[in-house]
Amino acid sequence: MSEAKPNALVTGASRGIGAEIAKHLARSGHLVWVNYQSNKERAEQVVSEITALGGSAKSIQFNVSVSSEVDAAFDEIAKTHGPLTTLVNNAGITIDGLLLRLKDEDLEKTLSVDLKGAIFCTRAAAKQMIRKRQGSIIQISSVVGEMGNAGQAAYAAAKAGLIGFSKSVAKELASRRVRVNVVTPGFISTEMTESLTDVQKEAILRGIPLGFFGSPADVAALVSFLASPASQYITGEVIGVSGGMYI
Numbered sequence: 001m002s003e004a005k006p007n008a009l010v011t012g013a014s015r016g017i018g019a020e021i022a023k024h025l026a027r028s029g030h031l032v033w034v035n036y037q038s039n040k041e042r043a044e045q046v047v048s049e050i051t052a053l054g055g056s057a058k059s060i061q062f063n064v065s066v067s068s069e070v071d072a073a074f075d076e077i078a079k080t081h082g083p084l085t086t087l088v089n090n091a092g093i094t095i096d097g098l099l100l101r102l103k104d105e106d107l108e109k110t111l112s113v114d115l116k117g118a119i120f121c122t123r124a125a126a127k128q129m130i131r132k133r134q135g136s137i138i139q140i141s142s143v144v145g146e147m148g149n150a151g152q153a154a155y156a157a158a159k160a161g162l163i164g165f166s167k168s169v170a171k172e173l174a175s176r177r178v179r180v181n182v183v184t185p186g187f188i189s190t191e192m193t194e195s196l197t198d199v200q201k202e203a204i205l206r207g208i209p210l211g212f213f214g215s216p217a218d219v220a221a222l223v224s225f226l227a228s229p230a231s232q233y234i235t236g237e238v239i240g241v242s243g244g245m246y247i
């Protein structure tokens with residue numbers, strides 16, 4: 001078992017923001033576990049891109065919303081490379097629709113992946129990190145969890161829940177030197193936002209003071225900082241990457 005490199009897990013890292021975070025963390029010297037749910041090929045592609053640049057990465061399949069799968073995966077990570085140093089809870093889905101048309105199963109699915117999934121992973125990581133008395137847990141929430149958004153009530157509930165959860169856990173884990181912070185991206189161009197029409201995109205753009213959409217690299221740069229010792233005195237914070245969308 002080698003413990004030489006710090007050990008980072010990024011959930012939902014087969015594409016979009018998660019894939020970019022995985023690449024940034026690998027560049028800063030982490031061995032990165034690239035989690036995916038269904039898209040093995042895309043996850044392996046992220047691993048190949050990292051290793052081609054001299055970094056270290058491994059793919060790992062599990063569904064964040066199934067606690068037994070989460071616990072088994074975290075045990076496997078600890079056995080093969082020692083306790084995790086960094087966890088990034090990035091996996092997320094959005095099922096948009098107005099409240100009056102919200103189906104029970106869509107509410108359940110959204111809360112299961114976006115909120116419960118992050119809670120299961122945080123609990124499993126905390127067990128490893130408190131023993132080592134070191135760790136950084138970073139939650140990828142959303143500005144929608146802070147400001148609300150018509151048509152995204154379930155998603156907003158999950159992302160706002162993540163903020164209250166993280167502040168509580170930050171207080172619980174601080175004495176063990178485990179930090180917990182929340183990143184709230186605004187509009188970041190990924191496959192998740194591709195389905196929006198040009199009219200919808202123009203309307204969103206009018207609400208962004210900086211006047212342009214963000215990129216996965218904008219989020220990954222902040223996550224890298226929060227994973228590094230340079231942020232050792234920062235915990236329990238909610239930090240936006242939104243071009244001023246929510247001030």
Ligand SMILES: NC(=O)c1ccc[n+]([C@@H]2O[C@H](COP(=O)([O-])OP(=O)(O)OC[C@H]3O[C@@H](n4cnc5c(N)ncnc54)[C@H](OP(=O)(O)O)[C@@H]3O)[C@@H](O)[C@H]2O)c1
Binds near residue numbers: 062
């Ligand atoms: N894009 C934005 O504008 C924006 C804004 C604010 C917040 N965010 C948040 O940022 C995060 C990433 O967003 P994105 O735009 O990069 O999303 P994306 O392109 O849709 O990618 C989602 C990722 O999550 C994974 N995933 C989904 N369900 C999962 C599950 N049950 N278990 C494990 N992995 C699962 C997917 O894996 P598979 O490929 O295997 O399905 C994929 O890797 C999300 O939490 C999202 O809510 C995004």
